Amino acid sequence: MQRIPSTQALRALESFARHGTVWKAADELNLTRSAISHQLRLLERELGFQILNRVGTRIELTEQGLGYAADIRHALNSIAGSAARHASRGVSGSITVSCPPGFASNWLCSYISHFRDAYPDVRISIVTPRRLDDISNPDVDVFIAFGTGNWPSMQVELIVEVEFAPLCSPILLNKIGGLNDPNDIKKMCLLHLTDYEDWETWLALAGVDQSYASTGIIFSDMNLVFAATLSGQGVAVGDRFTCRHAMKSGQLVQPFDISINSSRSYYLVTSEAKADNQAVVAFSSWLRSEMLKNDADA
Structure with a gap:
């Protein structure tokens, strides 16, 4: 069987294809821009066909590169889905999610049954805050908040730019x-x-x-x-x-x-005290996977 390229290089390609810039891919993967560029060059060399075009100081994907990136995105989705299915076994408890009304009604409500299918033993409640960046409700386990990302003493993860x-x-x-x-x-x-x-x-x-x-x-x-x-x-x-x-x-x-x-962007926000709760971990993992699928289908 032909050797499979490194997972890090494939993730770099998928993120670069989705965002269109090296710096956004680097930010998402917590790597330097030079590291992303290096991974893409190594991947191109290993594949044996051109996936990158150099346009001045910029790089962009060739038609072959775009096609390969789409295949990789579907493969990574399958891996993430498999992990979620196996991780769901034995996960129980309850979770309250706070979400802006527009995000809740126009996105979350369209996909929340997928979470229920994956984690049938987790009881979930969805509430909406008064302010889109409000993370003050002590009864909430996970916040999907719309703001600048500046919430001190909280675990903050970018979901989607707007x-x-x-x-x-x-x-x-x-x-x-x-x-x-x-x-x-x-x-x-x-x-x-x-x-x-x-x-x-x-x-x-x-x-x-x-x-x-x-x-x-x-x-x-x-x-x-x-x-x-x-x-x-x-x-x-x-x-x-x-x-x-x-x-x-x-x-x-x-x-x-x-x-x-x-x-401002949409962020996943959790407190340090609740971040390790198995239902919170399950919801966070599911949300990342579902957003990745949506990006692939967009």
Whole structure:
């Protein structure tokens, strides 16, 4: 049998293919950028075919490299799934998970049955916090929080980085005759979550008068913004990750390519005291595996 390349090199390739940059792969795997580049060069040499293109100071994957990375991602998913199935034997107890409303309703609720299938003896409760970065509830075992990652004395792990972009119903878009220029956004009612900040940022990036950001409707909950957007009441600056299903199904469309790279991301947060709880470990492991599968299917 042909020798299998090192697991570290394969993980470096998979992470680089998913993120598109060496520094993001290095950050995810807790390695230096030079270590990631070294692993990719060694892997290319061992495989015997070109997986990398050098473009100036950057590197990118060739068509062969992209195909190989996709195969590796599926293989790593299978390994992670096997580990989860075997680890689930004998795991019991209860767990309370705190999760932002938008992430809970638009992502977690779509996949939580997979956790129940893997860990049938774990009782799980899901609650939503008042603030997206709130980790203060003492009754919670695991927090999925949206913030900058600065929670001292807690174990913090990045789940997914976030991009925001205008999203609206295709019915509304057809009704107004489409949007051909960012200034056309003034034809629509703006939908906001708690304040005008997201729209102010996007309008500035798009070169549109920021004063228009203070128009429209403010909602206190992301689910209300989502419901209003789906029903064609206006256009919202939406989280492309949690709105992924609605975009893939055609319920929502992104009328412009201009996106905001958020300074905040979704993180998995646990206290030192609860980090070793077997139900917490099981949920954390399952969440990582499920996110990896979602990245592969995106």
